[in-house]
Amino acid sequence: MSEEIKLRVSQIEKSFPGVKALDKIDFSVRKGTVHALCGENGAGKSTLMKIINGIYKPEAGQIYIDEQPVQVKDPIQARNLGIAMIAQELNYVPEMSVEENLFLGRLPVNNFGKVKWREVRQNTLKFLKDEGLHYKPDQKLKTLTVSDIQMLEIIKAISNDAQVIVMDEPTSAITQKEVDLLFKKIALLKEKGVSIIYISHKLDEVFQIADDITVFRDGTVVKSMRADETDINEVIAMMVGRKMENIYPKEKLQTGETLLEVKDLCSDNLYENVSFHLDRGEIIGFAGLVGAGRTEVMRSLFGLDSISSGEVYISGKKTSIRNVAGSIRNGMIMLSEDRRRYGIVPVRSVMENASLSSLEQFVYGGYAHRKKEKDTVKSYFHKMNVKTPTLETSIQSLSGGNQQKVLLAKWMLRNPDIMILDEPTRGIDVGAKFEIYKLMTEMAREGKGVIMVSSELPELIGMCDRIYVMCQGRIEGELQKEEFSQEAIMKFATGTC
Ligand SMILES: Nc1ncnc2c1ncn2[C@@H]1O[C@H](COP(=O)(O)OP(=O)(O)OP(=O)(O)O)[C@@H](O)[C@H]1O
Ligand SMILES: [Mg+2]
Numbered sequence: 001m002s003e004e005i006k007l008r009v010s011q012i013e014k015s016f017p018g019v020k021a022l023d024k025i026d027f028s029v030r031k032g033t034v035h036a037l038c039g040e041n042g043a044g045k046s047t048l049m050k051i052i053n054g055i056y057k058p059e060a061g062q063i064y065i066d067e068q069p070v071q072v073k074d075p076i077q078a079r080n081l082g083i084a085m086i087a088q089e090l091n092y093v094p095e096m097s098v099e100e101n102l103f104l105g106r107l108p109v110n111n112f113g114k115v116k117w118r119e120v121r122q123n124t125l126k127f128l129k130d131e132g133l134h135y136k137p138d139q140k141l142k143t144l145t146v147s148d149i150q151m152l153e154i155i156k157a158i159s160n161d162a163q164v165i166v167m168d169e170p171t172s173a174i175t176q177k178e179v180d181l182l183f184k185k186i187a188l189l190k191e192k193g194v195s196i197i198y199i200s201h202k203l204d205e206v207f208q209i210a211d212d213i214t215v216f217r218d219g220t221v222v223k224s225m226r227a228d229e230t231d232i233n234e235v236i237a238m239m240v241g242r243k244m245e246n247i248y249p250k251e252k253l254q255t256g257e258t259l260l261e262v263k264d265l266c267s268d269n270l271y272e273n274v275s276f277h278l279d280r281g282e283i284i285g286f287a288g289l290v291g292a293g294r295t296e297v298m299r300s301l302f303g304l305d306s307i308s309s310g311e312v313y314i315s316g317k318k319t320s321i322r323n324v325a326g327s328i329r330n331g332m333i334m335l336s337e338d339r340r341r342y343g344i345v346p347v348r349s350v351m352e353n354a355s356l357s358s359l360e361q362f363v364y365g366g367y368a369h370r371k372k373e374k375d376t377v378k379s380y381f382h383k384m385n386v387k388t389p390t391l392e393t394s395i396q397s398l399s400g401g402n403q404q405k406v407l408l409a410k411w412m413l414r415n416p417d418i419m420i421l422d423e424p425t426r427g428i429d430v431g432a433k434f435e436i437y438k439l440m441t442e443m444a445r446e447g448k449g450v451i452m453v454s455s456e457l458p459e460l461i462g463m464c465d466r467i468y469v470m471c472q473g474r475i476e477g478e479l480q481k482e483e484f485s486q487e488a489i490m491k492f493a494t495g496t497c
Pocket of ligand 2: 046
């Protein structure tokens with residue numbers, strides 16, 4: 001493997017109002033290697049990558065490519081220097097088509113400045129065919145799933161012939177099959193001498209593909225090292241600054257009456273005859289491959305999508321689910337898997353995002369009680385260790401994991417009876433995951449019920465009392481705690497039992 005340094009940054013500094021995001025960062029990537037960046041939410045990983053891609057301008061420091069100093073003023077220049085990035089928060093225009101997205105910022109034009117759409121179409125078709133993807137070039141992005149869009153972003157970066165590709169949480173929303181595909185692609189890219197900077201909170205993945213690892217903490221580099229000279233536990237300890245022992249704070253609790261009972265829920269083409277129950281004090285899991293129908297079932301339960309038949313009982317009372325407002329009134333909340341599309345209100349402050357759906361709690365006689373609102377939000381942020389410079393900071397500027405915590409706080413404020421959490425720990429570091437698990441445990445202890453949809457089997461096994469496994473729109477199996485194992489779940493999930 002090459003010792004040649006492809007990209008190097010030296011003494012990079014970057015501040016945002018109230019935070020020093022990066023402090024004197026030195027970091028280098030060898031040619032033709034995968035270099036993983038690890039670190040807790042808010043450690044500064046994405047900020048450094050945005051600097052390398054010309055999205056942010058550092059206050060100090062220098063970037064070198066092939067040991068030559070370069071200025072990266074904007075992403076277009078980054079692209080010309082051979083740098084590409086797959087961003088962490090997928091920022092897409094829902095009305096845009098697949099081909100427009102693929103050629104964004106580099107549409108071929110003729111001498112009269114007109115876009116050569118025929119060429120765009122042909123190239124797009126070729127790409128999709130080469131990559132074995134089934135979408136149509138003129139299909140709108142809003143009709144694709146998160147996983148499709150993420151795959152498209154990956155292909156776009158690769159198709160640009162970049163020499164350095166930054167992948168910021170590329171596997172947070174794709175299926176295992178696509179992860180395997182991505183890893184094969186990464187291996188091919190390495191052979192071609194391409195360097196990859198790989199950011200992920202999934203440390204097992206990191207150890208699967210990384211040659212080098214750099215750990216960030218609070219805007220500084222803790223250490224850079226060869227992957228084969230360290231291990232997962234050492235990396236975790238460096239990330240959080242302490243040893244983590246029991247990562248699943250699950251308690252065995254007495255369960256109570258049935259909170260939620262779902263009977264034969266059906267929705268045309270999406271899922272059929274889904275029946276399950278959730279008791280007070282329980283945490284139940286929904287496992288399955290991406291696309292098994294778990295999110296669709298939860299969306300219907302929460303009133304986001306309609307059902308074609310079936311019955312829902314909340315605390316024994318038959319309930320018709322009409323819309324989200326009704327579900328919230330019935331004590332049910334849902335944390336969505338796609339926080340961009342359904343979660344955050346981007347331009348608003350963290351404070352507003354958190355208190356948005358609980359405003360009536362802070363209104364007395366027609367007046368908003370700002371101080372109480374602020375104190376309550378603050379206490380939740382404190383409890384969940386949300387890292388934000390101020391409550392007025394726009395939510396967009398928080399790190400991915402911290403955005404998720406704000407959304408969770410927003411729902412906790414409503415003190416719901418039934419919490420549906422769809423991939424609640426996606427993109428979240430080990431420390432913050434632990435805090436979310438603790439909150440789930442606390443909810444259960446208070447006699448509430450939690451439904452966790454997750455693609456990470458260890459967390460389902462670690463946190464749930466029972467697990468339902470879905471496959472192709474049906475519940476294929478229900479596992480009791482003593483039956484839990486990754487193999488047992490996968491058997492049902494792949495429909496091979
Ligand atoms: N545009 C911005 N405005 C203000 N603060 C910002 C902005 N971008 C990042 N920050 C802050 O800089 C710090 C580093 O954030 P960054 O997004 O780089 O973290 P990260 O390591 O990528 O975390 P995660 O794993 O959650 O994605 C955080 O405190 C974050 O709130
Ligand atoms: Mg990030």
